[in-house]
Amino acid sequence: MKITISQAPDYNEKEVTIGAWLANKRSSGKIAFLQLRDGTGFMQAVVVKSDVSEEVFQAAKNLTQETSIYITGKIVEDKRSPFGFEMQVSDLEVIHVAEDYPITPKEHGTEFLMDHRHLWLRSKKQHAIMKVRNEIIRATYEFFNDQGFVKVDPPILTASSAEGTTELFHTKYFDEDAYLSQSGQLYMEAAAMALGKVFSFGPTFRAEKSKTRRHLIEFWMIEPEMAFVEHDESLVVQENYVAFLVESVLKNCKLELGVLGRDLSKLENIKTPFPRITYDEAIELLKEKGFNDIEWGEDFGAPHETAIAESFDSPVFITNYPKDIKAFYMKPHPERDDVVLCADLIAPEGYGEIIGGSERIADYDLMKQRYEEHGLTGPAYEWYLELSKYGSVPHSGFGLGLERTVAWLSGVEHIRETIPFPRLLNRLYP
Numbered sequence: 001m002k003i004t005i006s007q008a009p010d011y012n013e014k015e016v017t018i019g020a021w022l023a024n025k026r027s028s029g030k031i032a033f034l035q036l037r038d039g040t041g042f043m044q045a046v047v048v049k050s051d052v053s054e055e056v057f058q059a060a061k062n063l064t065q066e067t068s069i070y071i072t073g074k075i076v077e078d079k080r081s082p083f084g085f086e087m088q089v090s091d092l093e094v095i096h097v098a099e100d101y102p103i104t105p106k107e108h109g110t111e112f113l114m115d116h117r118h119l120w121l122r123s124k125k126q127h128a129i130m131k132v133r134n135e136i137i138r139a140t141y142e143f144f145n146d147q148g149f150v151k152v153d154p155p156i157l158t159a160s161s162a163e164g165t166t167e168l169f170h171t172k173y174f175d176e177d178a179y180l181s182q183s184g185q186l187y188m189e190a191a192a193m194a195l196g197k198v199f200s201f202g203p204t205f206r207a208e209k210s211k212t213r214r215h216l217i218e219f220w221m222i223e224p225e226m227a228f229v230e231h232d233e234s235l236v237v238q239e240n241y242v243a244f245l246v247e248s249v250l251k252n253c254k255l256e257l258g259v260l261g262r263d264l265s266k267l268e269n270i271k272t273p274f275p276r277i278t279y280d281e282a283i284e285l286l287k288e289k290g291f292n293d294i295e296w297g298e299d300f301g302a303p304h305e306t307a308i309a310e311s312f313d314s315p316v317f318i319t320n321y322p323k324d325i326k327a328f329y330m331k332p333h334p335e336r337d338d339v340v341l342c343a344d345l346i347a348p349e350g351y352g353e354i355i356g357g358s359e360r361i362a363d364y365d366l367m368k369q370r371y372e373e374h375g376l377t378g379p380a381y382e383w384y385l386e387l388s389k390y391g392s393v394p395h396s397g398f399g400l401g402l403e404r405t406v407a408w409l410s411g412v413e414h415i416r417e418t419i420p421f422p423r424l425l426n427r428l429y430p
């Protein structure tokens with residue numbers, strides 16, 4: 001019977017075959033301990049000299065790291081192993097003998113590991129991060145489908161930018177100019193007018209010139225957009241969504257969080273509603289904490305977000321930012337014309353902004369005026385302006401950065417480890 005490592009618990013005391021790679025091994029004259037991985041998990045296999053043929057025992061002893069094998073034996077319960085099971089080996093067949101593997105159990109520098117990302121992905125820690133990433137994606141689909149959202153895919157090649165023009169990737173589209181999507185936002189507004197509640201999940205490209213541990217050049221964003229939903233109602237959707245992600249990862253990634261050494265108490269205490277403070281209050285808080293480098297009207301940098309987050313043990317919404325530092329489509333505050341109905345959700349523990357959202361302008365004349373103030377003219381935007389001509393309604397939406405969320409929930413310091421093949425300022429390889 002051919003099974004995967006993840007299926008082992010269902011085959012206790014049964015003889016099975018597993019296709020696997022050798023991750024590590026220890027051996028003495030009479031016994032060899034093989035650490036196996038097959039993509040679905042990690043497991044130890046024990047080869048006892050007196051239980052197998054001489055040929056099999058020698059083969060096991062000589063296995064090189066990453067050699068692929070079919071290994072056969074009995075699955076037995078083993079309380080000491082993190083997985084709970086191990087294999088008592090009876091037979092072993094080598095599929096392919098791996099050459100000297102560059103990534104050994106010893107420590108390697110980051111640049112070396114990044115150059116070998118295609119192989120580094122096989123390590124236990126990277127495997128755990130990718131599983132957490134997958135769980136967040138799975139839970140995202142579950143959450144929005146259960147709430148009646150329709151998944152819509154906005155284009156990647158666009159004639160216009162959603163926000164500004166500085167971070168755009170330019171490319172040719174036959175004889176026209178095109179840009180890689182910075183956000184699906186404008187298209188998602190059109191989709192919400194057609195389908196009510198929609199969400200997208202796709203790649204986003206930003207030519208970020210700054211080198212930080214939170215910015216990728218290519219990252220994935222989940223962008224829900226909701227018709228007939230006002231700003232405050234959108235915040236409730238956001239906190240329920242994020243709380244659901246935390247709960248799902250805690251429930252379905254126990255092993256992975258263990259491998260990552262994640263401090264679970266930091267996640268287990270996260271409850272809705274999340275605290276909300278205004279941008280004005282955030283400025284006050286920063287002044288109290290001794291920040292003299294920030295004035296009303298400026299956007300927060302990573303140190304500011306980290307300092308604000310320190311005052312809370314859950315994600316915190318910062319609402320009502322100055323209109324001049326936010327996108328043109330955000331709705332002005334009804335009582336103040338210098339701030340907009342928006343919020344950033346800041347993760348705890350210094351992981352930074354994970355969501356940016358707002359209520360959108362629904363009034364045609366105001367939208368046109370904001371457009372022109374931003375110098376956004378030309379045919380590329382005409383379709384978008386038209387949306388507020390035909391049955392315009394209050395609507396809100398937000399964007400959650402997948403990799404920022406993976407970093408936070410996994411407890412990894414740098415965003416480069418949260419995506420299989422990171423695109424960074426100085427890295428397009430592998």
Ligand code: ATP
Nearest residue numbers: 206208214215216219353354355356399400401404
């Ligand atoms: P930041 O202030 O950190 O640069 P932003 O305000 O420019 O982020 P938004 O335009 O609000 O980002 O995008 C929505 C979400 O996408 C952010 O809250 C964040 O989670 C994520 N995000 C934005 N830029 C990046 C990036 N370069 N790499 C990874 N995730 C990003």
Ligand code: MG
Nearest residue numbers: 167206208215
């Ligand atoms: Mg940015």
Ligand code: MG
Nearest residue numbers: 299344353356
């Ligand atoms: Mg921001």
Ligand code: MG
Nearest residue numbers: 344353355356
């Ligand atoms: Mg933002």
